[in-house]
Amino acid sequence: MFFSQDNRDKVRSDNPEASFGEVGRLLGARWKEMSEAQKQPYKDMAERDKVRATNEKSAYKTAAKASKSRK
16 A cells, blocks of 8 residues: 555556556556565554554454443
């Protein structure tokens, strides 16, 4: 997701006639061409975002339970 966000505009400008699906395929091809070292920053961002989302979900569930028990 982060790689796509960072590179979508460049791919679109390089391929102005490309459809949404074609842009996705081009992004996928660029990702596959990258080394693990080049991919690692994006993988790190994804892992941090996963932790953030898990924490937010947990907090939401806790708040929902507390709200339910007060009724």
